[in-house]
Amino acid sequence: MRGYVLKRSGAAIATLVAASIVIFLFIHAIPGDPAYVLLGDEATPEQVEALRTRLGLDRPLVVQYFHWVANVARGDLGTSIFFNTPVTTVIIDGAETSLLLAAITMVWIVLIGVPIGVLSAIRQGTWIDQGLSGIAMLMASVPTFWVGLYLILIFAAWLGWLPSSGYPSIFGEGGLANLRYLLLPSLTLAAPNAALILRLTRASMLDVAKEDYVRTARAKGIRPRRVVVRHILRNALLAVVSAFGFTFAALVSEAVVTETVFALPGIGRTVVQSILRRDYPVIQGVVLVIVFLYLVVNLLVDISYRFLDPRVELE
Numbered sequence: 001m002r003g004y005v006l007k008r009s010g011a012a013i014a015t016l017v018a019a020s021i022v023i024f025l026f027i028h029a030i031p032g033d034p035a036y037v038l039l040g041d042e043a044t045p046e047q048v049e050a051l052r053t054r055l056g057l058d059r060p061l062v063v064q065y066f067h068w069v070a071n072v073a074r075g076d077l078g079t080s081i082f083f084n085t086p087v088t089t090v091i092i093d094g095a096e097t098s099l100l101l102a103a104i105t106m107v108w109i110v111l112i113g114v115p116i117g118v119l120s121a122i123r124q125g126t127w128i129d130q131g132l133s134g135i136a137m138l139m140a141s142v143p144t145f146w147v148g149l150y151l152i153l154i155f156a157a158w159l160g161w162l163p164s165s166g167y168p169s170i171f172g173e174g175g176l177a178n179l180r181y182l183l184l185p186s187l188t189l190a191a192p193n194a195a196l197i198l199r200l201t202r203a204s205m206l207d208v209a210k211e212d213y214v215r216t217a218r219a220k221g222i223r224p225r226r227v228v229v230r231h232i233l234r235n236a237l238l239a240v241v242s243a244f245g246f247t248f249a250a251l252v253s254e255a256v257v258t259e260t261v262f263a264l265p266g267i268g269r270t271v272v273q274s275i276l277r278r279d280y281p282v283i284q285g286v287v288l289v290i291v292f293l294y295l296v297v298n299l300l301v302d303i304s305y306r307f308l309d310p311r312v313e314l315e
Contacts, residue, residue, distance in 0.1 A: 004303075008302070012296075012299065015291075016288070016291065016292060017069075020065075020068075020069060020072070020284075023283075023287050023288060023291075024065050024068065024284060025061075027280055028061060028064075028280065030278065033278065034055065034057065034081050034277070034279065034280060035051040035057065037277055038081065038082070039051060055081060068281075068284065072288070076088075077281065077285035077288070077289075078281035079281060080281055081277070081281060081282075082274070083279075083282075087281050087282050087284075087286075088285070090270060090286075091267065091270075093270075095267060096169060096170075096171075097167050097259075097264050097265050097267075098251075098252045098255065098266040099252065100170070100179070101185055101186055101189070101258075101259075101264065102248055102251035102255070104179070104183070104186040105189040105190045105193070105251050106244065106247070106248055106251070108190035108194060109190050109197050109244075110197075110244075112197075112198070113195070113198040113200075113201060114197065114198075114240065116132055116198050117197065117198040117202045117205070118202075118205065120132045120133060120198065121201070121202045121205035121232075122205075122228065124206060133199070135195075136195040136196075136198045137195070139191045139192055139194065139195035140192045140195040140199075142191065144188050144191070144261075145257050145258075147187075147191050148258055148261040149261065151184045151187060152165075152261075152262075155184060156184065162180055162183055162184055163180065163184075164184070164262070165263040166181060166264070167262075167264050167265065168181065184262065185255075185258050185259070185261075185264060188258050188262075189251060189255060189258050193247055196243070196247075197240065197244075197247070200239060200243055201236065201240050204236035204237075204238075204240060205228075205233065205236045207236070208231075209232050213231065214227065214232060217231050241304055245301035246294075249293050252268075252290065252293060255268045256268035256269060256271070256272055260272075271283060274286070
């Protein structure tokens with residue numbers, strides 16, 4: 001296990017370096033100049049050039065890249081051009097919302113997708129299976145912004161049960177009760193993802209159910225429920241857990257539409273605003289952190305395989 005982790009950590013570092021090059025080049029290829037965005041259209045060429053020099057944007061891209069990488073290696077992601085604050089602070093401000101939103105969404109996905117997927121697999125070919133599969137396809141096809149707007153209409157406007165927008169920190173006034181602000185956004189994100197997990201759980205269970213050891217267990221007279229839980233579901237979870245890992249990482253980075261609909265101060269919304277402002281350090285820092293998150297989640301998922309199925313050899 002230790003050797004595998006070290007090997008994967010080395011590969012992750014190489015991936016981060018390659019990703020940093022791609023991130024830096026693509027971001028600087030975006031049309032527009034941060035100096036013009038900050039100073040406005042009425043700025044003189046002399047003012048723009050002076051600001052570019054102060055920000056270090058007049059230096060060659062190679063020099064700018066190595067300067068950025070050297071700072072990142074020391075744990076410094078740079079300073080936001082627009083906010084004039086450390087990029088780390090900007091990320092932390094949005095991380096609470098995005099991470100909590102992703103965590104609550106994952107709870108909904110597990111509670112909805114896995115049990116219904118198991119039921120659909122057990123009732124394969126029946127009207128229950130067909131109905132659940134149809135609902136899953138509908139949930140996966142409906143745009144998230146449409147789901148979010150209707151959830152706001154029903155639960156916030158008509159019933160008044162939940163707030164429609166914003167998110168006050170759980171570390172401020174209200175404490176954990178402020179999590180209610182994330183219930184509707186998390187349900188919005190969970191709808192399409194739970195549908196995909198439902199279909200994946202069903203397909204994985206049906207594949208495992210065809211294995212010889214499952215038929216042997218049934219031939220021995222083991223109770224059907226025990227066969228489903230111990231022999232089918234446990235082995236089918238390998239593919240599902242892999243999907244969980246990438247889903248969580250994706251939720252942190254891809255919740256832009258949902259954060260916009262519900263006016264949430266998350267990372268996705270921060271990235272969009274930073275792109276419009278040409279705030280290069282924030283964009284580079286956020287995307288690099290998201291890549292790092294993907295790599296960590298991928299490693300944890302691979303390690304979890306060994307605990308779910310002892311037959312899996314990490315090496």
